[in-house]
Amino acid sequence: MSEASAGFSGHRVVLTGATGGVGRAVADRLARGGARLALIARGAAELQELAERLDAAALSGDLTDRDFIAAAPGSLSDALGGTPDVVINNAGAFAVAPFVDTEPETFERMLAVNVRAPFELTRALLPDMLRRGRGHLVSVGSVAGRTAFPGNAAYSASKFGLYGLHRVLVEELRDSGLKATWIEPSAVDTPLWNPLEPDQRPDLPSRSEMLRPEAVADAIEFVLSRPENVNIEELVIRANSARVGDGERVAEE
Numbered sequence: 001m002s003e004a005s006a007g008f009s010g011h012r013v014v015l016t017g018a019t020g021g022v023g024r025a026v027a028d029r030l031a032r033g034g035a036r037l038a039l040i041a042r043g044a045a046e047l048q049e050l051a052e053r054l055d056a057a058a059l060s061g062d063l064t065d066r067d068f069i070a071a072a073p074g075s076l077s078d079a080l081g082g083t084p085d086v087v088i089n090n091a092g093a094f095a096v097a098p099f100v101d102t103e104p105e106t107f108e109r110m111l112a113v114n115v116r117a118p119f120e121l122t123r124a125l126l127p128d129m130l131r132r133g134r135g136h137l138v139s140v141g142s143v144a145g146r147t148a149f150p151g152n153a154a155y156s157a158s159k160f161g162l163y164g165l166h167r168v169l170v171e172e173l174r175d176s177g178l179k180a181t182w183i184e185p186s187a188v189d190t191p192l193w194n195p196l197e198p199d200q201r202p203d204l205p206s207r208s209e210m211l212r213p214e215a216v217a218d219a220i221e222f223v224l225s226r227p228e229n230v231n232i233e234e235l236v237i238r239a240n241s242a243r244v245g246d247g248e249r250v251a252e253e
């Protein structure tokens with residue numbers, strides 16, 4: 001699965017967080033499969049470079065900015081040549097701190113990026129997708145979205161929230177022709193970990209113990225290529241390592 005790519009020719013895909021570790025792997029995979037991609041992230045130069053390489057559309061903007069979200073249905077439809085077939089809410093923010101040291105601003109930022117933005121983007125795009133009667137909404141969650149780890153108050157609150165949104169979508173979309181999938185990786189070796197320097201910290205999984213971003217791309221490729229009447233509601237991906245959490249044991253320092 002990781003070498004070959006399923007056929008996505010003609011599929012219009014919106015991918016947030018496209019310039020991050022997971023986003024790049026997913027973008028590469030879907031572009032190789034022939035998808036028409038609209039890529040979203042804040043950093044315009046990086047995004048433009050990636051989009052040019054993949055012959056994709058670049059929409060640089062902050063997903064926590066309500067004006068950006070309000071304009072998204074029109075700009076995405078223009079960029080893709082129609083209503084998206086697939087929306088992958090992958091952009092995310094991560095921070096770890098003991099509960100009492102979690103700044104309210106950090107808490108608000110996690111909620112804004114990890115749960116409010118996917119809610120607002122999905123809410124903006126869903127009416128056209130429902131009218132057309134097909135489409136696939138993919139939420140990139142986390143092991144920390146269903147399991148508690150010390151040090152994850154803000155991140156876990158946001159990912160548990162995203163999981164709740166996903167479950168509601170699954171229930172509301174039954175019989176609509178649309179699908180919704182929760183992708184749940186354990187720690188993935190990406191730039192998200194850079195501020196924590198995990199290889200210098202025995203309390204964190206080392207980068208070599210983490211999943212590779214391509215494992216998440218494998219999972220997304222798999223769920224998107226199931227037959228029309230099959231929805232993989234949840235796909236859990238774990239590294240074969242005992243220490244696989246997001247920020248596991250950080251608060252015990």
Ligand SMILES: NC(=O)c1ccc[n+]([C@@H]2O[C@H](COP(=O)([O-])OP(=O)(O)OC[C@H]3O[C@@H](n4cnc5c(N)ncnc54)[C@H](OP(=O)(O)O)[C@@H]3O)[C@@H](O)[C@H]2O)c1
Nearest residue numbers: 017019020021022041042043063091092142187188190192
């Ligand atoms: N890495 C892990 O261990 C791990 C484990 C489980 C789940 N996940 C989840 O996987 C997803 C991808 O994570 P990653 O590891 O690839 O992270 P990453 O390398 O840090 O990439 C994050 C991406 O999100 C974008 N982004 C962040 N804030 C944004 C905002 N306000 N508006 C628009 N774009 C924004 C970033 O681009 P800009 O900064 O340019 O905006 C970047 O493209 C996240 O949802 C994360 O929670 C990660």
